[in-house]
Amino acid sequence: MLAVAAGVLLGAVFGQPGNGRAASEAVPKNKTLPTISGAALVGQTLVATHGTWSGSPTSFHYAWSRCDTTGAACLAISGATGKIYTVTASDVGHTLRVTVTARNADGATTATSAATAVVPTSGCPSATGPIAVTALVPPERLQITHASIAPSLTRSTNTIRIRVVIQACDTRPVQGATVFVTPIPYNQFAAAQGTTGADGSVTLTEARRSGFPAARHQRLLAVFVRASKPGDPALGGVSARRVVAFRFGHH
Structure with missing residues (x-):
């Protein structure tokens, strides 16, 4: 009886033969x-x-x-x-x-896990500096805050460069936004699309088409600009649209 009891006790301490390791170590x-x-x-x-x-x-x-x-x-x-x-x-x-x-x-x-950041009331991420467009959600919207053209427009212009700046959340630059630009009426210059950098800007180059100028006495070039978040509907989500006009120069 003593030998049997000792065997039971040793088995409880060291584990049963063939286990390899104690159950507490295997969890x-x-x-x-x-x-x-x-x-x-x-x-x-x-x-x-x-x-x-x-x-x-x-x-x-x-x-x-x-x-x-x-x-x-x-x-x-x-x-x-x-x-x-x-x-x-x-x-x-x-x-x-x-x-x-x-x-x-x-x-x-x-x-x-560690805790996330506090979920804010708006669609803006906390912290400061540039915002990745993927971090924006409604009701926040992209803002087309600046558009410029080079060179100065004339009736003989063959190529234009349009620079657009996209911001959100109180003038913070937005990185990764998709910007689409096309003059209207269409077929004056080729439409172009690009992605904003860390400063929120993108410069798009457009070549002249047969429809420019659109009228004999044209003095303005109207341009449709759309900014959107990749994966969002073109006219939904955080997207923004704006029409800007550039005056012709004196040449």
Whole structure:
């Protein structure tokens, strides 16, 4: 009886033969925390990654939480149990976190991401400086704040360069906006499209077409300008449209 009892005791301490390691060592353990990518703005999509784990997890479960401005006092968001979460109006004034549960045959362990930025009331991202157009959402809109032409227009002009500046959120330059420009009536100069840089500007070159000048006594060149966010409808989302006019020179 003593030998049997000792065998049971040793088995409990060192694990049963063939296990290789204790069950507590086989449960998943988090090595790097889950992360959240994307802009914390109403209507935008956030994507969670599960981080890295030891213990060879066989599955991951996601649970999103709405927290206070410091990332504390978090409450689970009903139904938000996937890798992807779309920010809603209920999240305004809060931060967001995601908790990942990693599971294998030996058990489960949880780990929680850092908090996002506070979801603002407008469609503007917090911080300062240039804005990536992908971070803008309605009700914010792009603003076509400046347009210039070179060289000075004459009836013999063959090529024009039109520089457009796009801003949003109180005059912050917008990077990555798609700008489309075409003179009207059409067929005076070729239409052109480009993407704004970090200073919010893009310069588009247009070659003369057979329809220029559009009238014998033409003194203005009217140009239609559209700024939009890639992936948005051309006339929806945060897009903006404007018609600008450039005077002819004296030549």
